[in-house]
Amino acid sequence: MKSAVETLNPTRVRLTVEVPFEELKPSLDAAYKKINQQVSVPGFRKGKIPARVIDQRFGRGAVLEEAVNDALPKFYTEAVNEGELNPLGQPEVDITELKDNESLTFTAEVDVRPAIEIPDYSGIEVTVDAVEVSDEDVEKAVQQLRDRFATTSVVERAAAEGDVVTVDLEAKVDGEVLEDGVAKGVSYTIGSGELLDGIDAAVTGLEAGGSATFTSELKGGSAQGKEAEVTVNVTEVKARELPELDDDFAQLASEFDTLDELKADSRDRLEQSRKFEQATQAQEKVLDALLELVEVPLPEKLLADEIQTRKHNLEHHQLGQMGLTLEAYLKIQEKTAEEFDAELKEQAEKGIKTQFVLDELVGKEKLSVGQEELTEHLVRRAQSSGMSPDQFAQAVVEGGQVPMLVGEVARGKALAVVVEAAKVTDTNGQVIDLDEDEDEESTEAAEATEESTDAAAEKSEG
Numbered sequence: 001m002k003s004a005v006e007t008l009n010p011t012r013v014r015l016t017v018e019v020p021f022e023e024l025k026p027s028l029d030a031a032y033k034k035i036n037q038q039v040s041v042p043g044f045r046k047g048k049i050p051a052r053v054i055d056q057r058f059g060r061g062a063v064l065e066e067a068v069n070d071a072l073p074k075f076y077t078e079a080v081n082e083g084e085l086n087p088l089g090q091p092e093v094d095i096t097e098l099k100d101n102e103s104l105t106f107t108a109e110v111d112v113r114p115a116i117e118i119p120d121y122s123g124i125e126v127t128v129d130a131v132e133v134s135d136e137d138v139e140k141a142v143q144q145l146r147d148r149f150a151t152t153s154v155v156e157r158a159a160a161e162g163d164v165v166t167v168d169l170e171a172k173v174d175g176e177v178l179e180d181g182v183a184k185g186v187s188y189t190i191g192s193g194e195l196l197d198g199i200d201a202a203v204t205g206l207e208a209g210g211s212a213t214f215t216s217e218l219k220g221g222s223a224q225g226k227e228a229e230v231t232v233n234v235t236e237v238k239a240r241e242l243p244e245l246d247d248d249f250a251q252l253a254s255e256f257d258t259l260d261e262l263k264a265d266s267r268d269r270l271e272q273s274r275k276f277e278q279a280t281q282a283q284e285k286v287l288d289a290l291l292e293l294v295e296v297p298l299p300e301k302l303l304a305d306e307i308q309t310r311k312h313n314l315e316h317h318q319l320g321q322m323g324l325t326l327e328a329y330l331k332i333q334e335k336t337a338e339e340f341d342a343e344l345k346e347q348a349e350k351g352i353k354t355q356f357v358l359d360e361l362v363g364k365e366k367l368s369v370g371q372e373e374l375t376e377h378l379v380r381r382a383q384s385s386g387m388s389p390d391q392f393a394q395a396v397v398e399g400g401q402v403p404m405l406v407g408e409v410a411r412g413k414a415l416a417v418v419v420e421a422a423k424v425t426d427t428n429g430q431v432i433d434l435d436e437d438e439d440e441e442s443t444e445a446a447e448a449t450e451e452s453t454d455a456a457a458e459k460s461e462g
């Protein structure tokens with residue numbers, strides 16, 4: 001077999017492959033054997049029909065077609081390996097010449113990973129938010145904890161903000177009660193904004209047994225997006241009572257004996273949370289700076305597929321679970337379809353570019369993934385998916401996704417290398433050392449990137 005590679009553009013090549021006929025013999029024999037098992041010829045036992053009889057009865061062309069279809073993947077793979085190519089997706093194959101007992105010639109056009117030159121990234125500098133926790137932040141955190149331990153009691157008075165009311169609702173559109181527009185015994189905290197627009201004003205001032213009517217745009221259901229006339233009946237009013245902020249509360253709500261200890265712990269937790277946010281911000285900014293340094297041509301078909309995958313996932317999974325259409329989502333976001341498509345394309349381009357650059361860095365820095373690193377990563381992914389590690393591992397193995405997980409860890413390590421080399425300063429001018437949690441957090445940042453580049457990953461490993 002002989003093969004030649006023609007570069008059509010930085011992300012696409014054409015392979016021309018010439019195969020001597022004798023190399024088709026194994027596939028030709030397999031074709032005769034397969035046809036033997038599928039047909040019957042009077043005078044011959046099944047599976048014992050001579051090749052010349054098959055040629056006479058069914059045509060030599062049918063045998064050759066079967067043989068070529070069987071042999072093409074093998075010869076294509078050999079040509080790819082010979083040309084040291086990194087194909088993305090399936091090739092477009094064209095048989096240009098097939099001479100019986102002489103030779104087979106075919107071409108295969110396929111997208112390939114572009115050659116990427118990683119420049120010196122040691123000079124990257126980024127600025128991130130400083131980790132600052134104010135007394136007000138601590139008080140807010142403690143207040144949120146206090147709210148969770150609030151109790152309620154029925155009161156005989158008009159409802160006010162912060163009260164919990166039990167209501168019955170009925171929604172009409174064009175004077176007709178909607179089939180899914182009736183709800184009874186709904187518990188609602190006035191001022192929470194968790195139900196329909198306008199309900200706070202409608203129920204404030206009502207006692208149990210009172211009712212009011214207001215108009216509101218429906219956020220879901222059969223008449224989503226339409227203006228409805230909503231009747232609300234208050235059946236019960238409850239006042240919320242908050243526990244006193246004292247040492248007794250600290251003992252009730254935590255493992256601490258005093259309120260001061262609880263506040264100190266809240267401050268520590270807020271600081272840790274903001275340090276993690278700071279590290280994530282640093283990784284994102286360093287990655288953006290790295291991508292600006294590298295020129296990466298993108299395969300057109302891969303980009304189109306990635307855009308389509310993202311749009312499909314948003315429409316049929318994320319928005320579908322929320323009961324929203326794409327049109328309703330765009331209205332909420334106050335975006336036009338053109339703005340949405342432009343953002344989607346920009347995100348897809350960044351996702352593919354990120355994967356290509358980090359994969360190149362993995363090779364350049366000779367990074368490898370150990371079993372322990374893979375196991376730790378698998379456990380984290382299992383936790384985020386809501387599965388046990390054993391269940392997740394089984395699903396990964398059965399789905400042939402182990403190489404994908406290895407790639408995620410390797411890309412995380414590559415990002416960690418770049419972050420380590422960068423100078424990260426906070427807004428107070430202090431140099432930030434991210435070494436302590438760098439590997440884990442960089443891996444998680446790569447996971448986030450990975451989730452948004454599923455199409456790219458599938459094609460690069462296809």
